Amino acid sequence: MQTSVQGSRTSASGQAAGTLAERVERALQDDFLRRAVQFTTQRLRHNKQQAAAALGQWEAWRERGRQIRAHTVAHLDRYLQQFVENVRRHGGHVHFAADAAEAVHLVVQLACDRGVRLAVKSKSMVSEEVHLNDGLTAAGVRVVETDLGEYIIQLAGEPPSHLIAPAIHKNREQIRDLFCAAGGRGLTTDTPSLAGFARQQLRQLFLTADLGISGCNFAIAETGTVVLFTNEGNGRMVTSLPRTHIVMLGMERLLPTLADLEVMANLLPRSATGQKLTAYMTLLTGPRREGEGDGPEELHVVVLDNGRSNLLGDPAFQDVLHCIRCGACLNVCPVYRQVGGHAYGSVYPGPIGAVLTPLLQPGPETADLPYASSLCGACFEACPVKIPLHDLLVRLRQRNVERGWVKPGERLAWYAFQRTFARPGRYRRVMRLARWAQAGRVQAGELAQAPGPLRGWTASRQAPALAARSFQERWSALAAELRERPAAKEDANDA
Ligand code: SF4
Numbered sequence: 001m002q003t004s005v006q007g008s009r010t011s012a013s014g015q016a017a018g019t020l021a022e023r024v025e026r027a028l029q030d031d032f033l034r035r036a037v038q039f040t041t042q043r044l045r046h047n048k049q050q051a052a053a054a055l056g057q058w059e060a061w062r063e064r065g066r067q068i069r070a071h072t073v074a075h076l077d078r079y080l081q082q083f084v085e086n087v088r089r090h091g092g093h094v095h096f097a098a099d100a101a102e103a104v105h106l107v108v109q110l111a112c113d114r115g116v117r118l119a120v121k122s123k124s125m126v127s128e129e130v131h132l133n134d135g136l137t138a139a140g141v142r143v144v145e146t147d148l149g150e151y152i153i154q155l156a157g158e159p160p161s162h163l164i165a166p167a168i169h170k171n172r173e174q175i176r177d178l179f180c181a182a183g184g185r186g187l188t189t190d191t192p193s194l195a196g197f198a199r200q201q202l203r204q205l206f207l208t209a210d211l212g213i214s215g216c217n218f219a220i221a222e223t224g225t226v227v228l229f230t231n232e233g234n235g236r237m238v239t240s241l242p243r244t245h246i247v248m249l250g251m252e253r254l255l256p257t258l259a260d261l262e263v264m265a266n267l268l269p270r271s272a273t274g275q276k277l278t279a280y281m282t283l284l285t286g287p288r289r290e291g292e293g294d295g296p297e298e299l300h301v302v303v304l305d306n307g308r309s310n311l312l313g314d315p316a317f318q319d320v321l322h323c324i325r326c327g328a329c330l331n332v333c334p335v336y337r338q339v340g341g342h343a344y345g346s347v348y349p350g351p352i353g354a355v356l357t358p359l360l361q362p363g364p365e366t367a368d369l370p371y372a373s374s375l376c377g378a379c380f381e382a383c384p385v386k387i388p389l390h391d392l393l394v395r396l397r398q399r400n401v402e403r404g405w406v407k408p409g410e411r412l413a414w415y416a417f418q419r420t421f422a423r424p425g426r427y428r429r430v431m432r433l434a435r436w437a438q439a440g441r442v443q444a445g446e447l448a449q450a451p452g453p454l455r456g457w458t459a460s461r462q463a464p465a466l467a468a469r470s471f472q473e474r475w476s477a478l479a480a481e482l483r484e485r486p487a488a489k490e491d492a493n494d495a
Contacts, residue, residue: 021368034338037161037338041330044327045331046274048331048382051269051274051276055270061267062267064263066322066385068255069385072260074318076312080221086223086224087299092287092301094301095301097302098306103126103132104131105135107136108141110244110300111139111211114244116141116211117140117142118210119136119141119213120209121133121145121212121213124215125163125215126215126248126249126304143213147166147230147232148195149168153166158342160341163330168341172194173189182201210244211242213248217325219254221255221257224285225258226249226285227261227282228284229272231273231278239282239284239296243296243297244297245287251304267326267385268384271327272327307359307360308360316395320387323352328382329350334376335374336350351389354396370394370400409453435466441465447463
């Protein structure tokens with residue numbers, strides 16, 4: 001029985017529609033989504049804490065991870081060249097894509113030249129970034145996601161909402177309904193039934209697909225090896241059964257040596273899922289060699305730039321290229337935990353998305369993402385390679401101001417703030433006005449409802465009311481009282 005899986009899932013969902021504020025509002029109204037995201041992120045956070053504690057010396061591991069990623073990115077040209085030479089030495093092919101359109105064109109061309117009708121994919125955020133499924137589907141190639149979470153959201157026609165748990169926002173009942181609709185038969189909501197359905201559907205596709213497409217967690221420069229961390233075994237099927245294997249590689253995901261991989265193999269699974277190691281860690285070096293039992297006849301690596309090289313050498317933002325896409329910063333973020341991934345409207349959600357998306361796609365349409373943060377710094381604390389995401393978010397806000405990408409209302413508010421605080425007399429008059437404006441709105445020392453455009457602030461937060469008298473007024477009154485006292489004493493002595 002065949003499912004009706006479609007390739008495209010970015011347009012149908014409509015979840016990316018609207019402004020950030022509108023998307024956040026929609027997410028906040030969705031109680032189920034919020035419960036599901038909070039439940040899973042809490043579990044992932046807990047698992048990670050346990051795994052990090054069990055490993056021991058977590059801060060030393062983090063520091064070593066930071067050093068490796070910083071060194072690699074600082075010498076990316078050298079390591080990329082070494083990686084390319086080694087892939088070619090082992091019989092693979094490497095293609096460079098300057099942007100998303102070129103990456104899609106390259107893959108579609110490779111598929112069409114080989115008469116591909118069916119492609120199976122394992123999880124790849126780079127392929128999401130370039131909207132590869134849309135391009136292949138338009139070219140007549142059926143694309144099926146084989147990671148269970150990705151398979152679910154492909155059936156739903158939605159983009160992923162988490163870096164490592166793409167269907168984090170779905171519950172069993174919703175998944176059962178999707179599978180029933182796809183398979184044309186009834187199913188129960190227990191895990192064996194749901195997983196069994198997906199396994200049965202996908203197994204036949206693995207055997208008949210002409211093309212396998214995968215992402216790449218790390219690419220090893222010294223050997224030309226592509227490394228995948230997976231839990232379901234689908235990655236191995238995708239990379240070994242079809243005749244052709246295409247790897248989608250973000251150009252920064254290099255590691256110099258296999259020894260460096262040891263450090264990352266300790267950091268990535270623990271940070272992502274709290275596992276010591278994922279169920280499968282796959283190292284692929286070149287296509288199938290003579291005498292080998294499995295593996296593709298052809299291996300192609302598509303190296304994607306898409307704005308990354310603009311960040312190289314930029315001291316303000318280069319650190320973002322150290323990211324190993326573990327998702328740990330999402331799980332601790334107080335914003336992500338409330339609204340989930342679709343509210344960000346970008347392929348990369350959470351704190352890393354709020355930094356990466358405006359850097360890879362700079363423009364007014366992505367400029368509001370750095371404001372989707374409380375700047376609490378929890379993302380930095382969680383990051384296994386110590387990316388100072390909160391600093392990068394502030395720098396992006398500063399860049400918005402420099403480029404004029406701020407709303408007129410915000411510009412006006414800061415202008416008024418600057419004018420008010422520039423002159424003591426003006427400040428005092430404004431404060432008197434504010435105290436007058438809050439009259440009748442104070443309950444138990446708190447502002448029950450702020451007036452005018454500030455109403456949204458107090459709708460979900462507590463704001464202390466302005467004191468009835470300012471510190472300066474009280475200080476002046478106290479000084480006057482002290483001045484009066486000696487005179488009063490003398491009067492008493494005279495009497
Ligand atoms: S920024 Fe750090 S915590 Fe967030 S996904 Fe990247 S490596 Fe993981």
